[in-house]
Amino acid sequence: MKLFTKLFAVLAAGTLLPLTAGASAAVPEPAAPEPVALKTAPYVDVTQEKPTLPEIAEATGQKTFTLAFVLGSAAGCTPMWGGEKALDDPAVLGQIEQLRAQGGEVAVATGGAMGPYLESVCGTADELLGAYKQILDATGSNHLDVDVEANIPQDTVNEALAKLQAERGTEVSYTLRVQGDETGVDPYSLQVLQSAAAHGVDVTVNPMAMEFGSSKPWGDAVIAAAESTLEQMKGIWPDLSDADLKAKLGVTPMIGRNYNGNVFTQDNARQLVEWANTNKIGLLSFWSAGRDNGSCPGGGVSPTCSSIDQQPYEFTKILQDFTG
Template sequence: MRRLSAPLVLLIGMLLAVLAPPATAAGTPTASFSKTSTWDGGYQGAYTITNSGGTTLSSWTVEFDLPSGTTVGSYWDALLTRTGTHVTFKNREYNGTLAPGASATFGWVSTGTGTPANCKLDGAPCTGGSGADTTPPAVPAGVTVGSATGSSLTLRWTAATDDSGSVAGYEVSRDGGTPVLVTATSYTATGLQPSTTYSFRVRARDAAGNLSAYSTAVSGTTSAGGDQQPGSSLSTAPYVDMGAWPTPSMPEMATASGLKNYTMAFITASGCKAMWFNAYDPRDGWAKDQIDDLRANGGDVKVSFGGASGIELAQACGSVDALFAEYDAVVSAYGLKYVDFDIEGAATADPASVTRRSQALARLQQAHPGLRISLTLPVLPEGLTADGLNVVKSARDAGVDLDVVNVMAMDYYRSIDYGDAAVQAAQSTFTQLKSLYPGRSDAELWAMIGVTPMLGQNDDGHIYDQSDARQLVAFAQSRHLGELAFWESTRDRNACTGALYQCTNIPQSPYEFAKIFATYTG
């Protein structure tokens, strides 16, 4: 091949310089966020860093804020540090150098659905100088106030839209005050005064920090007399294993024991379908005759979902819609005012089902105003486990108005006094709830606490006896706890020595524990 002479090359270069369009000024590096996949309760997120500038980047740092209830789990192609809800990702040794026009991507798995906000790339806005997102989201619509108690109101609205695809969160202002940032499309204002009207407005916020205008103000009025009005909660409702054989008769036990209310255990999942211990369909009204009898005599029932040996529906149903439909079918079939969710074992540590359940319960209360929901969770004398505490946080953040957080004061596998341990567990849980609900008074927080010991011999061999029961009742009376219960009524009725699912294995008369607990009225 012939080579061009030097003068000719020079001439061509001069002509190209004259004819070429003027160079475009180099931009600035940017970092763009995307959700590469989503599911109930989480998503896989990614940031792509693009060097739109004119010089090579030797390193990069992306930092942003995540809303409460959303955390980073596993991650890749970056190094992570975090301070509270502030997250910082730095490049790895192999992807920090970016020539002009080059890009790098890192990602993570999110627990929670909140999207990043206040993103910065090397201290500057992630969107760069030109092309920065300045378009605010749409104003939230369909804002309503409901689920009134003596100290709380629940606000709900329709998800807003944004040109980036989704909003990062919402700001709720009460009576024109400083807004509270939430990620769900609901918010429960607590610590309110009874018989008082409050006004609320909501605005949307996107990942770039742009804010929509506030929605039109809506008002709601709390009920009279505080949360614990006469007959509003079941102050004593021991569990009945409805799967025992022969099937227990709650009306007969009520007549013999003096108790009027019971917690029926357990509705579990058969696939994504609610069933009584995988045997009877609640849609058919199984055992409704017993419920009708109790109600006719001034009592009522709480139906409990889950349990230690069953699969709670939130683990079996793959969507919030399907889960809500099952919960709703049970509440409707029995005309329930009270429902319980006994979350144990691996279910407490399953973020997807925890989030799914919380969202479905918020919808359930919206569909059945006044429905009272309790969470029954494992506890230590030091309080709820971290997983159990996350279950409560998830419900709170989803807008569920919890009636009772019921602790299973049993099976500690420690050489301690089980009567003292039950009281300590209640006190520790109170302290934890105080941090979760800072706007509530001490009286309101004690009214949120339930305690459920196991009668007689526990599974670990330790004993909870009649003197322990009297100690708990006295403590409950001094603090006005929301609920006392025990496991389990047929064992108390049988008053026998034998298999633990049938007997307490301590000296007692039939219904002796029930008669002790029946003295507690809230």
């Protein structure tokens, strides 16, 4: 076998070509999958055992999701689900495989409300790039969502994202905090986007339309926050048309009861879908599919229910009317 390894390399099925003495066969890196457009991608906390991706897909027909969250770990720049569960955990990867067998696809989110962020513990852009590649290789995805709810070394992150897109064509979204319905994302989030533009990163801007103050009815407030974010985007990408900017905009509310006391209702969801279709934005999502049930109406904010009266997966089904 050693002699044959030195003399031949398989370069195409059924084709053997000789190698020069001392040469070795180069094994090209597997090509990244072509990104499939994710128009609606509810967040799913895959650190929870239920509900699973196949269960939601079977119950609703929803086939695209955003998996939350990959963090750093005690080992530092080592990506893990929730910072504790191995990236190649068979329970998580098994769900993804089953979902794909049903025709589905996933984006993977880093960051979120908890730490440690990969973006902070990976010391260089190349180290962070390597961590991002591990995430995409493990899940077979080519969609990455960076959820920024704490300060990050933004130029380092955007350098890594620019390299990732240059190598793989990865679709990238930034999920960002909203300051108010009249102001859009907060000043720090705006700096993150300005850095992304400076580094040439092509991003979807996904404001978290939740937990901000407003005197408007909550459905109106969510839409106003999205419109204000769109105005901010015009200042960052002045050469893009209105239609192109809208195609780079996402909106992610928190269904049911929010921590600020407001309630995002089923009627609010329908209102948002109508606005999103009229404006042909790029993405609708929500936090989260695991909360999309009415098992605790009238209760406080919960990670496992919406705290309002609703049918199982009612919000998931409403957002399926979004056509982009």
